[in-house]
Amino acid sequence: MRSFVPVLTVVTGIFAVWYLAAIWLNAPWAYDKATRSGEVLTLQTLIADTWSQDKPKLPAPHQVGIEIWETTVEKNITSKRSLIYHSWITLSATLLGFALGTGLGIALAIGIVYNRTMDMSVMPWVIASQTIPILALAPMIIVVLNAVGISGLLPKAMISMYLSFFPVVVGMVKGLRSPDAMQLDQMRTWNASPAQTFWRLRLPSSMPYLFTSLKVAMAASLVGAIVGELPTGAVAGLGARLLAGSYFGQTIQIWSALLMAAALAAALVSLVGLIQRITLKRMGMA
Amino acid sequence: MNASVISANRLDLTFQTNDGPVHALKDVSLDVAKGDFVSFIGPSGCGKTTFLRCMADLEHPTGGQITINGVRPEEARKARAYGYVFQAAGLYPWRTIGGNIRLPLEIMGYSKEDQAARVARVLELVELSGFEKKYPWQLSGGMQQRASIARALAFDADILLMDEPFGALDEIVRDHLNEQLLELWKRTEKTIAFVTHSIPEAVYLSTKIVVMSPRPGRITDVIDSPLPPDRPLDIRDTPEFLEVAHRVREGLRAGHLDD
Numbered sequence: 001m002r003s004f005v006p007v008l009t010v011v012t013g014i015f016a017v018w019y020l021a022a023i024w025l026n027a028p029w030a031y032d033k034a035t036r037s038g039e040v041l042t043l044q045t046l047i048a049d050t051w052s053q054d055k056p057k058l059p060a061p062h063q064v065g066i067e068i069w070e071t072t073v074e075k076n077i078t079s080k081r082s083l084i085y086h087s088w089i090t091l092s093a094t095l096l097g098f099a100l101g102t103g104l105g106i107a108l109a110i111g112i113v114y115n116r117t118m119d120m121s122v123m124p125w126v127i128a129s130q131t132i133p134i135l136a137l138a139p140m141i142i143v144v145l146n147a148v149g150i151s152g153l154l155p156k157a158m159i160s161m162y163l164s165f166f167p168v169v170v171g172m173v174k175g176l177r178s179p180d181a182m183q184l185d186q187m188r189t190w191n192a193s194p195a196q197t198f199w200r201l202r203l204p205s206s207m208p209y210l211f212t213s214l215k216v217a218m219a220a221s222l223v224g225a226i227v228g229e230l231p232t233g234a235v236a237g238l239g240a241r242l243l244a245g246s247y248f249g250q251t252i253q254i255w256s257a258l259l260m261a262a263a264l265a266a267a268l269v270s271l272v273g274l275i276q277r278i279t280l281k282r283m284g285m286a
Numbered sequence: 287m288n289a290s291v292i293s294a295n296r297l298d299l300t301f302q303t304n305d306g307p308v309h310a311l312k313d314v315s316l317d318v319a320k321g322d323f324v325s326f327i328g329p330s331g332c333g334k335t336t337f338l339r340c341m342a343d344l345e346h347p348t349g350g351q352i353t354i355n356g357v358r359p360e361e362a363r364k365a366r367a368y369g370y371v372f373q374a375a376g377l378y379p380w381r382t383i384g385g386n387i388r389l390p391l392e393i394m395g396y397s398k399e400d401q402a403a404r405v406a407r408v409l410e411l412v413e414l415s416g417f418e419k420k421y422p423w424q425l426s427g428g429m430q431q432r433a434s435i436a437r438a439l440a441f442d443a444d445i446l447l448m449d450e451p452f453g454a455l456d457e458i459v460r461d462h463l464n465e466q467l468l469e470l471w472k473r474t475e476k477t478i479a480f481v482t483h484s485i486p487e488a489v490y491l492s493t494k495i496v497v498m499s500p501r502p503g504r505i506t507d508v509i510d511s512p513l514p515p516d517r518p519l520d521i522r523d524t525p526e527f528l529e530v531a532h533r534v535r536e537g538l539r540a541g542h543l544d545d
């Protein structure tokens with residue numbers, strides 16, 4: 001509750017700046033229109049116009065708010081115009097990609113920790129994979145997978161996986177190596193097998209690292225799913241809404257899709273954070 | 287012919303470090319009989335931990351021989367011949383006290399009923415009955431260390447290797463734990479190798495005191511204690527006790543004068 005006032009202050013500040021920026025950016029169009037129709041704009045009519053244009057450069061917050069309201073609450077969720085429907089399409093690819101990325105990341109981390117050859121060779125490739133701009137790579141992944149007959153959810157999930165496995169590998173390698181020499185020696189005195197050491201010591205010890213990585217991976221996964229919807233001319237998903245919006249200059253639609261994506265990211269990351277708190281508390285590690 | 291539980295013969299260990307070789311153990315020979323309580327005492331860096339780790343097959347000597355129960359340390363470790371108590375309790379925060387004690391039993395494949403019976407027995411032995419379901423953070427440092435001793439006692443190892451187990455505890459708790467440890471040693475008839483740098487602790491607990499000195503780490507004196515097995519805490523004020531303590535102190539000083 002103590003954070004309420006500062007948060008409110010910041011939000012108010014953002015809205016103020018947003019409204020002012022809307023006036024500034026949309027004014028030229030308002031002046032153009034006025035000149036063409038021979039009207040004279042007072043400050044009041046100027047502001048009113050800049051906050052209510054059909055295709056503003058920057059829509060005002062309430063315009064975006066109304067758009068979101070109309071496309072979520074007032075639309076049937078199976079409708080192609082429902083933002084919930086599009087969010088669900090993107091969310092399903094995000095979650096699948098996140099699951100695949102987490103699996104791949106953990107598998108690679110185990111390989112790196114347990115296999116000397118992998119330890120020496122894999123990490124540079126993992127890092128190199130992330131230096132390729134995803135915008136360049138995404139169309140190729142989509143096209144190649146389409147060529148072999150895979151389309152729909154999976155290609156998008158692959159791009160999500162591609163972005164989300166990275167933080168998991170990095171975090172889990174550190175996490176699986178976090179038991180100290182004494183704990184490992186202790187296992188040795190009991191003549192524990194590598195599998196026993198893994199399940200009983202290394203894996204539980206890595207949990208704080210895993211959850212930190214999962215938060216980053218979740219956000220990256222959502223970005224991946226949206227980026228995966230851009231190059232295919234997908235008809236559904238938040239990415240498709242962004243793309244369609246930009247084709248037709250529907251800035252209000254773009255902004256509502258953007259805000260929806262941000263809200264989705266916040267919700268997903270908080271969910272991981274909640275699971276993290278509960279798990280680590282139960283494990284006595286928080 | 288070998289009745290010794292721990293037998294070291296001209297043991298040598300040199301660590302290769304970036305600052306050159308460190309001679310941690312030089313020409314260390316020692317025989318420990320079954321049921322002995324041996325303490326290793328000496329200034330820090332004299333190789334006490336290294337010696338104990340050699341017994342546990344956690345360190346590999348660069349010269350000489352060492353046997354545990356008549357076999358190489360590696361075989362002894364694989365036969366789970368010893369329990370090792372580290373300076374830090376090292377309990378897993380995500381396991382209860384009972385769960386922590388059960389850990390080596392699970393690893394060694396004891397049956398569920400056997401595990402439960404053993405956990406209950408060793409908890410009683412270290413006077414922690416009733417704490418089985420508690421988590422480590424709910425226990426004081428001294429209780430955690432007792433739990434870690436219980437963990438080392440839970441399986442059938444007749445040797446207990448302890449590296450300054452009470453080093454981080456205050457003196458009152460320490461006195462109490464020393465009394466308990468002595469009681470436990472008498473009841474279980476284990477052979478105990480115990481590292482300390484406290485003279486009273488060494489004299490109070492041991493049947494045999496090994497005095498070591500550093501650079502290179504070596505044994506300077508081995509004292510067989512004349513004290514009786516029954517030792518109330520106030521035995522520490524008796525002339526016999528002070529006599530042994532004096533000899534240990536002399537041994538430590540002699541090791542220092544060589545520098």
Ligand SMILES: Nc1ncnc2c1ncn2[C@@H]1O[C@H](COP(=O)(O)OP(=O)(O)O)[C@@H](O)[C@H]1O
Nearest residue numbers: 301303308310329330331332333334335336337
């Ligand atoms: N793993 C290691 N690598 C290099 N040097 C070590 C290692 N372990 C111990 N030493 C050195 O060996 C000597 C003896 O150490 P240690 O057995 O820990 O002494 P103590 O337990 O009596 O304090 C010290 O000089 C220490 O720095």
Ligand SMILES: [Mg+2]
Nearest residue numbers: 334335336449
């Ligand atoms: Mg030491």
